[in-house]
Amino acid sequence: LHGNGFYYWRDNALAATPWSTNRLGGTKSEYNRDIFGGTIGGPILRNKLFFFADYQGGRQETPPTNAFVTVVPDAWRQGDLSSLLARATPIVIRDPLTGLPFPNNQIPVSRFSGLARSLFADETLYPRANVDRPISDFRDNYRGTTASKEDVDQFDVKVDWNASSRDKVYVRYSKQTSESGTSETAMPLLFPSAASNPVWSVAGNWNRLIGGTIVNDLLAGYSGADNLSDELDPLGLGELNNRYGIPGEQTLRGLTQIQMDNTITSVGGIETGTDNYNQIYQLNERLTWLRGRHTMKFGGSWNYYRSKSYYPGNNGHNGFFSYTLFNFTGYPFADFLLDQVWRKGRGSTSDAWTHLQHRVAAFASDDLKVSRDLTLNLGLRWAYTSPLVEKDDRQANFDVTNAQIKLAGQNGNSRALYNSYYNGWEPRLGVAYRKGERWVFRGGYGITQYMEGTGANQRLTLNTPFFFESQVSYDRTSGPGTFATGFEGLQALDRPSGQLRAWDPNIRPQLTHQWNLFGEYLLGSRSSINIGYVGSDSKYIIMTIDANQPLPGTGPASTWLPAQQRRPLFPFNPDITFMIETTARGVANYHALQTTFKQRLWHGLDFNANYTWSKAMTNSRGFFGSGGVAQGTSSSTPVNSRDLDSNYGPAFFDATHLYSMAGNYDLPFGKDRAFGTSWNRVLDAVAGGWSVQFGVLAHSGYPITVLDSSSPSLQ
Numbered sequence: 001l002h003g004n005g006f007y008y009w010r011d012n013a014l015a016a017t018p019w020s021t022n023r024l025g026g027t028k029s030e031y032n033r034d035i036f037g038g039t040i041g042g043p044i045l046r047n048k049l050f051f052f053a054d055y056q057g058g059r060q061e062t063p064p065t066n067a068f069v070t071v072v073p074d075a076w077r078q079g080d081l082s083s084l085l086a087r088a089t090p091i092v093i094r095d096p097l098t099g100l101p102f103p104n105n106q107i108p109v110s111r112f113s114g115l116a117r118s119l120f121a122d123e124t125l126y127p128r129a130n131v132d133r134p135i136s137d138f139r140d141n142y143r144g145t146t147a148s149k150e151d152v153d154q155f156d157v158k159v160d161w162n163a164s165s166r167d168k169v170y171v172r173y174s175k176q177t178s179e180s181g182t183s184e185t186a187m188p189l190l191f192p193s194a195a196s197n198p199v200w201s202v203a204g205n206w207n208r209l210i211g212g213t214i215v216n217d218l219l220a221g222y223s224g225a226d227n228l229s230d231e232l233d234p235l236g237l238g239e240l241n242n243r244y245g246i247p248g249e250q251t252l253r254g255l256t257q258i259q260m261d262n263t264i265t266s267v268g269g270i271e272t273g274t275d276n277y278n279q280i281y282q283l284n285e286r287l288t289w290l291r292g293r294h295t296m297k298f299g300g301s302w303n304y305y306r307s308k309s310y311y312p313g314n315n316g317h318n319g320f321f322s323y324t325l326f327n328f329t330g331y332p333f334a335d336f337l338l339d340q341v342w343r344k345g346r347g348s349t350s351d352a353w354t355h356l357q358h359r360v361a362a363f364a365s366d367d368l369k370v371s372r373d374l375t376l377n378l379g380l381r382w383a384y385t386s387p388l389v390e391k392d393d394r395q396a397n398f399d400v401t402n403a404q405i406k407l408a409g410q411n412g413n414s415r416a417l418y419n420s421y422y423n424g425w426e427p428r429l430g431v432a433y434r435k436g437e438r439w440v441f442r443g444g445y446g447i448t449q450y451m452e453g454t455g456a457n458q459r460l461t462l463n464t465p466f467f468f469e470s471q472v473s474y475d476r477t478s479g480p481g482t483f484a485t486g487f488e489g490l491q492a493l494d495r496p497s498g499q500l501r502a503w504d505p506n507i508r509p510q511l512t513h514q515w516n517l518f519g520e521y522l523l524g525s526r527s528s529i530n531i532g533y534v535g536s537d538s539k540y541i542i543m544t545i546d547a548n549q550p551l552p553g554t555g556p557a558s559t560w561l562p563a564q565q566r567r568p569l570f571p572f573n574p575d576i577t578f579m580i581e582t583t584a585r586g587v588a589n590y591h592a593l594q595t596t597f598k599q600r601l602w603h604g605l606d607f608n609a610n611y612t613w614s615k616a617m618t619n620s621r622g623f624f625g626s627g628g629v630a631q632g633t634s635s636s637t638p639v640n641s642r643d644l645d646s647n648y649g650p651a652f653f654d655a656t657h658l659y660s661m662a663g664n665y666d667l668p669f670g671k672d673r674a675f676g677t678s679w680n681r682v683l684d685a686v687a688g689g690w691s692v693q694f695g696v697l698a699h700s701g702y703p704i705t706v707l708d709s710s711s712p713s714l715q
Helices: 019-024 082-086 114-121 332-337 681-687
Strands: 002-011 032-045 049-069 142-162 167-184 193-196 199-210 214-231 257-259 275-291 294-310 320-322 343-346 353-369 374-385 396-398 405-407 425-435 439-450 470-473 498-503 510-522 527-546 576-602 605-618 657-666 691-699
Touching (some): 019 049, 396 498, 510 576
Antiparallel strands (some): 049 142, 167 193, 193 214, 199 214, 320 343, 343 470, 353 374, 374 425, 396 405, 439 510, 510 527, 605 657
């Protein structure tokens, strides 16, 4: 038997306090991470049967530590918004009943909504500021504490069998559990959740040698991966909506999210907790045939996906009331005090759905050694992804021209409600040429096609009559909404209304052409430089648009019809708001000059240095965007769904210059090194054999998208 064990521990003693924590006056958090495990393996039957097993565990804990949020300052709690008049551009608060300014921006407390009065009255749940900040910039004026932990356990067991001189078989079983959650939040009206992510898989492989030139590999496997969430209530607050004056039933603990102002931390929670149960069955076949100068490979794969999901929609179990965009009084927080709701919505509580899908592929390739200096790589792959179907046909699509509903498997409709695509051909070409003893040239071209996925919120299972999610927006043409009616007035489950989803019937996989050409020069026996060009061009990228985006009006904006009445589908169904259509209309391209310098081991030093000069362009930010770069846009749809070319520009990940270097240096101390060849074993064990690893990454800035939150286009 052979094996090993390991243990890794880390805390924050040597870590720097984050810049933002220092700026806010906080203290560095405590932190503990423990990773431990081991391996063991050996023969069961000599030269016939072997086993191997491993285990790794991880424990990570962040005990209560400083966390900052922004609460309503004392003056604003009394309706005194005079500080807004002192801004560089003064903000005047107007009475929505009369249109006249409130004197000195002072809103009488008697005019406050019941929600505002209830929220400010209970300081145990909604505390006052405890950090002194000027009224001109009171962000992060409350210091609370947060705490979290994560436990991970993972193991593998594998058995290898030498069945004969030509047959080898192995079976592997793997399992991982992961439990994480936040046990404490910065203030009581922020509600935490926990996540559980169990994963397990089993696979078997049969490798057979046929004659002396053919090898066949057959792999069969199954895996299950679940992503589960659980809403926590560490303070035992229960359901709070009725306590704060929001009528109606509540499905989860906590409070409907109240979005008071863009600078104030929202209270409550939308609660979009999702449960996914994913199963994958797979079968892979590959045959390798050596014949003369040819190394040929043939094979195929089949993957069957079964995904059961529960998702309430982006508006969540508890829903939300928002005062943050359209300003009926001139400022969002004043809208909150007077209950001038801009938007409200709530998700669905319908049953889970199960999507089924097949992905099949076949390929053939040939590595041809044309001569001692020239090698060609030729290949062709065909792939097919079957359209998603729901096991009980519980999904619906919509015609975006007339709002007509199409039910799966009914009235001549297919079960998937969009068409299959069978032209998934993917040719490949590669070449490598050696010129003399110092030059090597490499190049390649290929086509890839892949049917991408979108967020769960865009699946056709989230349409009526199987799913209902409400969302209503208000503007000056419709007048404000109110929390006092809760979510009353929403349309019945069996009537298409609110936000709906549609898929283009002719949607297809994305198509990407990729190419590259490189030359590598050997500078010496231990170093080389590689320089080349990489490019790609993609189209049919999956993206979403709002097929029911309001049209502009005519004349002055003050005379326009309400936004809802300007939607193209209003004449067919006046209750439909957003029609989020999944379509294959995204494009992207990438061009780059890339160079790499490699230094192989020389006097204890080896490293790689890389530089890239590139440009990436697209008309799509990607379905989920990127935190801190493009995630600030509140929707997956573009600003103007009718003119996608106007969205074409630098991709959110575009960085013109990128440099990286990583390497290792063996310190010259110890036996078999420059100094310390005569050290004894004890001294060598303590002071010898050390090495230093280093790395650096630098890049130019990413582009950002600037949005006007006042929505001046009224679209």
